[in-house]
Amino acid sequence: MDFDIVDGTLSDGAPDGPIETRWDRHRFDLKLVNPANKRKYKIIVVGTGLGGGAAAASLAELGYDVMNFCIQDTPRRAHSVAAQGGINAAKNYPNDGDSVWRLFYDTVKGGDFRSRESNVYRLAQCSANIIDQCVAQGVPFAREYGGTLANRSFGGAQVSRTFYARGQTGQQLLLGAYSSLMRQVAAGKVSMMPRREMLDVVLVDGHAKGIICRNLVTGELERYAADAVCLATGGYSTVYFLSTNAVNSNATAAWRAHKRGAFFANPSFMQIxxxxxxxxxxxxxxxxxxxxxxxxxxxxxxxxxxxxxxxxxxxxxxxxxxxxxxxxxxxxxxxxxxxxxxxxxxxxxxxxxxxxxxxxxxxxxxxxxxxxxxxxxxxxxxxxxxxxxxxxxxxxxxxxxxxxxxxHYTMGGLWVDYNLQTTIPGLHALGEANFSDHGANRLGASALMQGLCDGYFVIPYTVGNYLADQTPGSVSTEDDAFG
Ligand SMILES: Cc1cc2nc3c(=O)[nH]c(=O)nc-3n(C[C@H](O)[C@H](O)[C@H](O)COP(=O)(O)OP(=O)(O)OC[C@H]3O[C@@H](n4cnc5c(N)ncnc54)[C@H](O)[C@@H]3O)c2cc1C
CATH class of the missing domain: 3.90.700.10 (Succinate dehydrogenase/fumarate reductase flavoprotein, catalytic domain)
Structure with a gap:
């Protein structure tokens, strides 16, 4: 493993200096993959919720060759579809005092000062872009009589910053991500792999280079190789007897990644x-x-x-x-x-x-x-x-x-650095599956924001930093590691 320990602490890899410019400076410092080379890299994305669906569509749009897996029979049934109330963004449309700084502050305070502040600031910065992206996809957010997007309030905030589509916001956002995803499926850039349950991550020389799945239709075990793996497999509330999560939201993927060596952070930070x-x-x-x-x-x-x-x-x-x-x-x-x-x-x-x-x-x-x-x-x-x-x-x-x-929700999850990479090189975790943004308590309407931020605006930049040092297609399922 090649993650950094600084002064006895696992380093998140975020740059020092003013928090407002960290993401801009970091993006400039990230290694790039040449546009003509992107198609040579295969990326496995497990999960088709807002985190995985947005990531798979965006990575394919960039030119990468993507395989997208999910348990359900269609990507549209990922559990994000159940989200009801809304998605936060620091647009300040009601002119009631909101700002990127205030969304950042509320999220950090709401999380009992246990979240990673660099990630939260980036989340607040990207929040306005998320709404623009979704509107461009045709997501039917509620509007005021005059046509402007409507906002309502959620807990832990004294401003109205929550965008919504009645009580079906998750479904509508997921349809937006799905339309982008299907465009890439039609373009031959994403291979959809529904009815597959990921059972293991395959490591080659310590790097994540593939997954093992159960085909839920045939019962067969299947092997898939790639240059990088992204897990957007949701949370683990179902470890409790009853939760608001469906039984399909099982924790297999994150648990297997952990058993393979990915650190797990704040497992007890569970939202009731x-x-x-x-x-x-x-x-x-x-x-x-x-x-x-x-x-x-x-x-x-x-x-x-x-x-x-x-x-x-x-x-x-x-x-x-x-x-x-x-x-x-x-x-x-x-x-x-x-x-x-x-x-x-x-x-x-x-x-x-x-x-x-x-x-x-x-x-x-x-x-x-x-x-x-x-x-x-x-x-x-x-x-x-x-x-x-x-x-x-x-x-x-x-x-x-x-x-x-x-x-209801798990703030804990796979430990990730500022690039959303776990402690296993090449293995990334997005959305509810990672631990970074919500500390000990997530504010309402911030999970949809985080899933889409990770998928649309973070991983498309950061995965290139890992891939730039990898030879594309260097591992196949014939490798001994695939058993
Ligand atoms: C009832 C409800 C209402 C909510 N309302 C809101 C709200 O209004 N606002 C808000 O911000 N948040 C809300 N949340 C939280 C939010 O919906 C979730 O945190 C978020 O949608 C999770 O998105 P995700 O992409 O990380 O994971 P998910 O949407 O859970 O998707 C997980 C994906 O991973 C796949 N998967 C999982 N394990 C495996 C495996 N082993 N192999 C293959 N595939 C696998 C699944 O098939 C699925 O495609 C709500 C949650 C619930 C339960």
Missing amino acids: HPTCIPLQGSSQSKLTLMSESLRNDGRIWVPQKKKDDRRPKDIPEDERDYFLERRYPSFGNLVPRDVASRAAKQICDEGFGVGSTGLAVYLDFAEAISRLGQENVEQKYGNLFEMYREITDESPYETPMRIYPAP
């Missing part, structure tokens, strides 16, 4: 999302998220009396405890996720929880409906309300939602 629909039965394979965007207008409360079994609308205002508004008046219901989750768990543990199990708090839209009108509330959150009604048989227009915290 405050607003999930509580467990409904014994045969559930996952829990359903209710987007954080609902906390823009929904008010969280419990009865002031323990084990109060009156219907919520029969409990008068002065007998309710709006505990987030009471404890955190400046952020109110939009405190960061870790704060909201801890508060809800604590209040339920003290016996104030509602519902048959006592493991739930109310998320109430009555005030928003009387202030904005049902039609406006429906426009903003209609599909989420419908999802809630289908699962619980209760209408949030008539009675408050019952919600409870659940495992």
Whole structure:
């Protein structure tokens, strides 16, 4: 392995000096691969979510020869499709005081000062480009009456910087990435490899030079060689009994990379999302998220009396405890996720929880409906309300939602340097699979931003720095390392 240890610490390889210019200076210092040589290099991208889909499309657009793998039968079913609430960007369209610096500051503070600041600053810098890229692809972001892109607020921020497409932002962003990806498939630059589960990374002389997959249709084991490997395989929340992640979001790829020597960072930095629909039965394979965007207008409360079994609308205002508004008046219901989750768990543990199990708090839209009108509330959150009604048989227009915290996102992941390279040369990790940007707590709407930033704007530059020193096609599946 050739990663750098500086003063006993694993070096991230980011340049010193003012944080505002680090990425620009670093990009200039990165080695380049000549445009005519790019087609000689093969890159394996595992994952077709926002991280992998964006990376595969962008690397192919640059001219590299890309193979893109996923578990699902189509790249469009990667778990990014489930993302609901939105994507952050420091565009400052509402003119409410946002800036690259403020997005950087909020993200670092929201992550309890545990994220890598160079990466976060780069993320904030690239955030505006991400929105431009997605708009150019035709992503139908919500717009104001006059046509400008609309914003809403997410937790841990006092500005509105979240771009959204109703409650289906992930799906729409993924369709954008997918259209770019399919263009490259049609151009013969990306080979799509669906229904493959990566089981191992193949190392040749300590470098990642291929993968072993299970073909999920035939059951056969398959070998694939390449000049570099990128893992964009998502998070590992499914290590918990139930989470908001689908069962396909398994942690095999990151775990196997770790077993092969890639360092794993902050494995216990796990996000518990405050607003999930509580467990409904014994045969559930996952829990359903209710987007954080609902906390823009929904008010969280419990009865002031323990084990109060009156219907919520029969409990008068002065007998309710709006505990987030009471404890955190400046952020109110939009405190960061870790704060909201801890508060809800604590209040339920003290016996104030509602519902048959006592493991739930109310998320109430009555005030928003009387202030904005049902039609406006429906426009903003209609599909989420419908999802809630289908699962619980209760209408949030008539009675408050019952919600409870659940495992949702993993800030920890494969350790990467500033180039998104793991401690195994040639093996890169993107999106939720890596550890770098969110510290001990991710702010809402920042995962989509990070996946697309890594895929569209970081790896296309940094992978060349590795490949420039490699002889293209130097390894084939005939090598002993492939078994
Ligand atoms: C319900 C829900 C709502 C969310 N809402 C938001 C939101 O509003 N805003 C926000 O910013 N974030 C949100 N998030 C988080 C965000 O969606 C994810 O962090 C992000 O989409 C992850 O993208 P990714 O590309 O890293 O991984 P994923 O989208 O999870 O994709 C992983 C890919 O890797 C493939 N893969 C995995 N393992 C293997 C293997 N062994 N072999 C082959 N292929 C493999 C999968 O098939 C898939 O294609 C939400 C998450 C959930 C669960």
